[in-house]
Amino acid sequence: MSDQTVDVLIIGAGASGAAMAWSLAETKMHIVCLEQGPLMNPLTYPSASMDWEQQAAGEMNTNPNVRCLPSDYPINEDESPIKIANFNAVGGGTILYAGHFPRFHPSDFRVNSLDGVAADWPIDYAALAPFYAENERMTGVAGAPGDPAYPQDNATRVPPLPLGQSGEVLAKGFNKLGWHWWPSDTAIVTEEYDGRAPCINLGACGTGCAQGAKGSSDITYWPHALRAGVELRTRCRVREITVGDDGMATGAIYYDGDGKEQRINAHVVIMACNGVGTPRLLLNSKSAQFPDGLANSSGLVGKNLMFHPYAMIQGVFDEELDGYMGPHKAIRSQEFYETDADRGFVRGYTLEIQRGMAPVRTAMTGLRHQRIRWGETHHDDYRRMFKRMTGMVAVCEDLPEAHNQVTLDPVLKDSDGIPAPKITYTLSDNSKRMMDHAVGKATEILKAAGATDVISEAPLMWGGWHLMGTARMGKNPETSVVNEWGRSHDVKNLFIVDGSIFTTSAGVNPTNTIQALALYVADQMKSRLATLFD
Amino acid sequence: MNTQSAISNDDMHTLAALANVIIPPSAAYAVPGAGDPDICKGIAAGARRAERLQRALGELNAIADAAHGCLFQTLSDSEKMSVAEQFRDQHASSAGLIEALTMQAYYRDPRVMASLGMDARPPFPEGYKPPEGDWSLLDPVRRRAPLFRKAD
Ligand SMILES: Cc1cc2nc3c(=O)[nH]c(=O)nc-3n(C[C@H](O)[C@H](O)[C@H](O)COP(=O)(O)OP(=O)(O)OC[C@H]3O[C@@H](n4cnc5c(N)ncnc54)[C@H](O)[C@@H]3O)c2cc1C
Numbered sequence: 001m002s003d004q005t006v007d008v009l010i011i012g013a014g015a016s017g018a019a020m021a022w023s024l025a026e027t028k029m030h031i032v033c034l035e036q037g038p039l040m041n042p043l044t045y046p047s048a049s050m051d052w053e054q055q056a057a058g059e060m061n062t063n064p065n066v067r068c069l070p071s072d073y074p075i076n077e078d079e080s081p082i083k084i085a086n087f088n089a090v091g092g093g094t095i096l097y098a099g100h101f102p103r104f105h106p107s108d109f110r111v112n113s114l115d116g117v118a119a120d121w122p123i124d125y126a127a128l129a130p131f132y133a134e135n136e137r138m139t140g141v142a143g144a145p146g147d148p149a150y151p152q153d154n155a156t157r158v159p160p161l162p163l164g165q166s167g168e169v170l171a172k173g174f175n176k177l178g179w180h181w182w183p184s185d186t187a188i189v190t191e192e193y194d195g196r197a198p199c200i201n202l203g204a205c206g207t208g209c210a211q212g213a214k215g216s217s218d219i220t221y222w223p224h225a226l227r228a229g230v231e232l233r234t235r236c237r238v239r240e241i242t243v244g245d246d247g248m249a250t251g252a253i254y255y256d257g258d259g260k261e262q263r264i265n266a267h268v269v270i271m272a273c274n275g276v277g278t279p280r281l282l283l284n285s286k287s288a289q290f291p292d293g294l295a296n297s298s299g300l301v302g303k304n305l306m307f308h309p310y311a312m313i314q315g316v317f318d319e320e321l322d323g324y325m326g327p328h329k330a331i332r333s334q335e336f337y338e339t340d341a342d343r344g345f346v347r348g349y350t351l352e353i354q355r356g357m358a359p360v361r362t363a364m365t366g367l368r369h370q371r372i373r374w375g376e377t378h379h380d381d382y383r384r385m386f387k388r389m390t391g392m393v394a395v396c397e398d399l400p401e402a403h404n405q406v407t408l409d410p411v412l413k414d415s416d417g418i419p420a421p422k423i424t425y426t427l428s429d430n431s432k433r434m435m436d437h438a439v440g441k442a443t444e445i446l447k448a449a450g451a452t453d454v455i456s457e458a459p460l461m462w463g464g465w466h467l468m469g470t471a472r473m474g475k476n477p478e479t480s481v482v483n484e485w486g487r488s489h490d491v492k493n494l495f496i497v498d499g500s501i502f503t504t505s506a507g508v509n510p511t512n513t514i515q516a517l518a519l520y521v522a523d524q525m526k527s528r529l530a531t532l533f534d
Numbered sequence: 535m536n537t538q539s540a541i542s543n544d545d546m547h548t549l550a551a552l553a554n555v556i557i558p559p560s561a562a563y564a565v566p567g568a569g570d571p572d573i574c575k576g577i578a579a580g581a582r583r584a585e586r587l588q589r590a591l592g593e594l595n596a597i598a599d600a601a602h603g604c605l606f607q608t609l610s611d612s613e614k615m616s617v618a619e620q621f622r623d624q625h626a627s628s629a630g631l632i633e634a635l636t637m638q639a640y641y642r643d644p645r646v647m648a649s650l651g652m653d654a655r656p657p658f659p660e661g662y663k664p665p666e667g668d669w670s671l672l673d674p675v676r677r678r679a680p681l682f683r684k685a686d
Pocket residue numbers: 011012013014015016017034035036037062085086087088089090091092093094095096097098099100101206236237238239272273274275277278281465466467497498499500509510511512514
């Protein structure tokens with residue numbers, strides 16, 4: 001077992017770990033990042049093979065229990081109607097993410113004050129705004145300024161993704177109803193950007209972008225962080241954070257690529273393992289001083305797990321649309337985003353338009369919804385749907401509830417013998433009502449746009465891709481795990497920067513906010529270096 | 535990943551017969567059935583665990599045997615369809631596995647892609663060109679008053 005001391009240890013090289021590593025690099029401290037997965041080679045992504053949709057269902061599946069790669073850890077999700085979607089590699093979940101990249105709204109930071117539910121964030125939109133802008137510049141975002149659903153912003157944007165035939169049809173539906181829609185802010189570049197090639201509409205973003213157009217953090221932040229001197233160690237899986245007699249974190253114990261146990265000492269430890277991986281590691285870091293797990297005096301580590309329950313609503317049209325072409329996004333609607341008490345639920349949702357579907361996905365969707373049958377009718381059934389479907393998903397705000405949680409499974413372990421996380425989650429009545437509302441409104445839009453048939457699914461079982469809330473941020477140590485700049489209330493040299501620190505989830509995709517928060521925490525650390533542990 | 539060799543000839547015959555029930559050939563669309571030898575090889579090779587596929591085919595043959603006293607592939611077309619329906623009812627997860635593998639292998643076959651008007655190639659590196667679309671549709675939305683709530 002080797003023993004080395006560094007200034008800063010970052011655990012996890014996903015969206016937040018990458019942003020943090022890049023931002024701290026300018027301090028010239030010795031920064032090491034441990035990541036359990038490999039550095040991906042985009043040339044090996046499925047979209048270069050004829051069987052790419054099969055790989056998407058297998059070794060590039062979004063669910064780690066199906067994928068079962070050596071870098072994955074199993075997750076007991078038997079007690080959750082929504083299953084986890086993640087990816088364990090440099091870039092983390094952004095390797096597979098769709099790249100929707102909206103900001104939160106100002107009201108999302110004031111949920112308790114405005115709607116009397118959950119808790120307010122200890123920071124506000126204005127505090128994050130410069131870091132959103134920095135993150136968007138580093139990532140490369142397509143979109144258009146002037147969205148009336150948001151305050152004016154200072155974002156750098158490249159031109160939006162094509163509206164396409166599907167976008168046009170749906171835009172007409174929205175316009176007929178007089179409802180809001182806008183080009184999606186998407187982490188996909190439509191022109192050359194930071195040495196990356198523009199999107200060529202492969203329609204395979206969910207299996208990794210071979211073209212390098214999608215802003216996964218392995219190709220946005222990491223090349224810059226590595227050039228600035230950050231050391232990235234792949235295939236290193238951390239088992240626990242160690243602590244000294246003074247209650248400060250001293251480093252971590254991990255297994256290297258050969259399965260050998262190693263120790264690394266660090267003056268500062270930063271967790272970036274996501275809303276499931278971080279509580280798992282904290283709960284597994286028990287000691288005499290921290291018998292309930294590290295940083296857990298509030299008892300809230302692992303609690304308040306939030307997904308965004310997703311509803312999927314698709315229409316079948318008579319005319320040919322975009323089908324398999326193009327990234328599966330173009331526009332979004334936030335007509336039903338802000339709370340309206342008359343709707344029977346608090347908070348709201350974004351409607352994210354999905355362009356169309358590739359051939360196998362078309363078949364599987366049709367079969368699942370009994371629109372495509374086995375036997376003689378198969379071909380006609382299929383052709384009624386192929387290139388003739390478009391629709392949307394509703395990204396519903398999930399409110400924090402203590403019983404929705406990540407714990408350690410008493411039996412299940414990963415390949416290194418580390419206890420696996422267990423998810424316990426139930427959908428709230430508020431979420432159910434919100435999804436019902438979204439299905440109803442989306443159906444209206446699709447019908448207004450000319451759909452002859454509408455199918456829906458809620459919640460999307462495989463849609464647990466947004467992992468938030470399990471080590472939440474707040475000013476009060478009794479009701480939160482980290483303070484308003486990401487430092488653990490209990491352990492003064494331990495920071496958390498991934499989706500676990502979200503106080504509430506908003507009704508938009510989280511990654512722009514996760515990374516903006518990481519940049520904000522890094523900035524706070526840099527401005528307090530002399531008093532960081534006070 | 536390639537489990538083809540782990541599937542016996544008998545299993546391949548059963549698989550081909552079932553695949554042709556799921557997607558029969560069509561002269562009208564000029565496409566083979568999913569039981570076509572090349573496609574069927576792809577179905578078998580797609581199974582990440584061969585024993586899971588073998589078990590599923592065993593379950594199918596057990597239903598055929600109980601109802602007709604013979605292997606699935608020897609049944610008439612109408613008997614095959616009826617046994618296949620029972621297989622879906624009684625072994626949903628096995629039937630779902632074969633259904634998914636069949637779609638994954640069928641809808642990447644060059645003959646099928648050509649019949650759908652697609653180039654028989656993977657998406658990368660050529661990509662596709664969807665139309666840009668008419669952005670003037672956004673004009674009425676641009677004119678809307680702000681719809682976000684003030685938080686202060
Ligand atoms: C299919 C899919 C689609 C998505 N689409 C979108 C979208 O359109 N828009 C959006 O905003 N978000 C999307 N997301 C979510 C997005 O990927 C996540 O929000 C984001 O990656 C989370 O960032 P993070 O830093 O919290 O964690 P991650 O990016 O998950 O990074 C965590 C990293 O920590 C590593 N790690 C964990 N435990 C250990 C350990 N013990 N030792 C060492 N390393 C460890 C993991 O391997 C991983 O690389 C999607 C996700 C998926 C899977």
